[in-house]
Amino acid sequence: MSNTSISHNSTRALGTQPGDTAAIAPPREPWRDWLALALLMFPVLLVAVDNTALTFALSSIARSLDASGIQLLWIVDTYPLVLAGLLVAMGSLGDRIGRRRLLFIGSTGFAAVSTVTAFAPSAEWLIAGRAGLGFFGAMLMPSTLSLIRNIFPQPNRRRLAVAIWAAGFSGGAALGPIFGGWLVENFWWGAILLVAVPIILPLLALGPLLVPESRDPHPGRVxxxxxxxxxxxxxxxxxxxxxxxxxxxxxxxxxxxxxxxxxxxxxxxxxxxxxxxxxxxxLLDISLFSNSVFSTAITANVLALFSFNGFILFLAQHLQLLEGQSPSESGVALVPALIATVVSGLLVVPLVRKVRPGFVVAGGLLLSAAGYCLVAFGNHNNGPALLLAALLVLCLGVGSAETISNDLILGAVPAEKSGAAAAISETGYEIGSLLGTAVLGSILTASYQHNLRLPAGVAETAPAGATAQAAETLAGAIELANTLPGPLGAAVTAAARTAFDSGVHVTAAITMVLMAGTAVLAAVVLRKVPKAK
Known part of the structure; x- marks a missing residue:
């Protein structure tokens, strides 16, 4: 791409473009814009919390509905499957019929389906309800991000709004397991779903007055x-x-x-x-990807979520299986790092007035690489402090990179295409999260299985099938260790820890190199994007 083309894309990335509906809209009082943003945070929190809260209710659901293992898997998986499958379609639909209208339809439907699903009499009913929540949830996230693009056409205000949006998403994901666990312990699993109703009511009551409608003026036929x-x-x-x-x-x-x-x-x-x-x-304007700013920011977003979810995958196992923490205790242990994600996302907003946005994104990705560097070359045998410190560094990087890359994504496209751009960004979130779990999880598992050396005498002492399970997963090895006599059980735990740590070192080294390479890509491609004014 020529320098002229890059410069043109860079200008588009942080400013308004000719023909933007937001740029020619009558000015509004700033307080109305910020109140509108506050209302938009309710569905953001709702989707983020709902995506993680139900995980800690599975044992309660299994007892209450007599759900099988396969049914429990579908109870968890149906929601993100339907959500991810419809994000692009719903983002494009919002551009056509109006993003506010789609947001209200999705919010009403989400609250209604949540209410019905909370009293599901069977596992099949709950699975169907989760599919319905995925359907309406796909209307919410692209609508909120694209409405932010049109409510805040000025780059500096939009950047702060996007940072608050990202903070709400991260905060909701962090609160989900803790909040869900508390509700299950004090009420019943359906209370997690009923929370959707009070969360969504402020938006439905005040949204028509404060959230302006926006759409593509020339959408074409679906x-x-x-x-x-x-x-x-x-x-x-x-x-x-x-x-x-x-x-x-x-x-x-x-x-x-x-x-x-x-x-x-x-x-x-x-x-x-x-x-x-x-x-x-x-349905999707493929030409958006020809914009180097847009496509590079999407790549940064995907890989930031890739690194974060991959880290959480092995950290959760380490805390719960090797350190003996309960799920709620491990969830609380992650809170400081997740707060760092929120804080760093807000702090980089004024930073891009002094530093080019591309270098801020690259710096965030380098921090993620530094977090993995601590893991790759550190000693994990002295408690969880090192891993939690590494997560803190990684989250500082993810928060800063995500905020600016999301702003670049929205700013690089015309306002009338913001729904489609937001949907692509949200799809990147889903794909990055899944790839982090799948790719890094597969590498970790393969390394663990290759390096596990069970002590002599285990096969003769262990229950039938337990040795095979121990050879496959860390959880299987810890379960086996708990059934064996003291010294032998301790030897199995030590062997499993060594094998697991070796896999973590390999996984962390691979991800460190990947994130460092992505940081270089962001610095090179986005270097022409000007500083904020």
Whole structure:
């Protein structure tokens, strides 16, 4: 790409463009804009909390609904599968019918389905309810981010608004397990779902007065085949990645993922054909990816979530299985680092007035690499302090990189396409999270299995099948150790710790190099983006 083209994209990334609906809209009092943002935070918190809170209720659900292991898996997986599959379609729909209208439809539907699902009489009912929540949840996140793009056309105010949006998402994800565990302990699992009603009421009551409507003035006709193709892309890919993360590189999930990628090729071909001819409008403007600022910011977003979720994967196992912490205790241990994500996201807003945004994104990614460096070359045998410190460094990087990359994503596209851009950003969140779990989890598991050396005498003493389970996962090894006599059990735990730590070192070294490389990419490609004014 020429320097002229890059400069043009850079100018677009942090300013308004000719023809933006937000740029020509009548000015509003600033207090109305910030109150609108406060209302938009309610659905953001709702989706973030709902995505993680139910995990700690699974044992209660299993007892209450007599759910099988497969049903419990689908109770967890149905929501993100449907959510990820519909994000692009819903983002485009919001551009067409109005983002505020779609937000209100999604909020009303989410609250209604949550209420019904909270009293589910069977596991099948709960799974269907989770699918409904995914359907309406897909309307919420792209709508909130695209509305922010249009409510705050001025780059500096928009950047702060995006930082607050990201802070709400991170805070909700952190609160989910803690809040969910408290509700289950004091009420019942359905209370987690009922919380949606009071959270969403302020938006429905005050939103029509404070949140302005925005839409693409020339949307074109919806292309139904593209909507179906987007589902055939995202659902198999997300499902395949989750299966790989759970069961390893088996042929079935790899084939499912490959099928989704093939549908992705068909989807892209159709979008290009629709852009060249008349008839229906493309569901996704593929030309957005030709903007180097947009595509690089998306890449930074995906890999920031990749690094974060991969870290949480092995840290949670370390805290609960090797340090003996309960799920709620380990959740509380993560809170300082997650607060750091929020704080760093807010602090970088004024920083980009003195430092080019591309260098801020690159610096955040380098901090993520530094966090993994501490893990790759550190000693994990002296308690969790080192790993928690490394997570703190990583979260400082993720918070700063995410905030600025999201702002670059929104600023790099015309305002009328902000729904589609927000949907792509949200899809990147989902894919990055899943890839972090699947890819790094697979590397960690493979390394653990390769390096595990159980002490002599275990096979003769262990219950039937326990040795095989210990050879597959750390959880299996700790469970085996708890069934053995003291010295032998301690030897199994030590062997499992050594094998697991070796896998963590390998995984951390790979991710450190990946994040450092991405930081260089961001610094080079985004170096022309000017400082904020």
């Amino acid at each position: 292309d139904v085949p593209s909507v179906l193709l987007s589902l055939l892309v995202m659902v198999p890919v997300v499902y395949g990645i989750k299966e790989v993360a759970t069961h390893g590189l088996a042929p079935a999930p790899l084939a499912i993922t490959a099928g989704g990628l093939l549908m992705g090729y068909v989807f892209v071909r159709r979008q290009r054909a629709l852009m060249q001819g008349g008839g229906n409008a493309p």
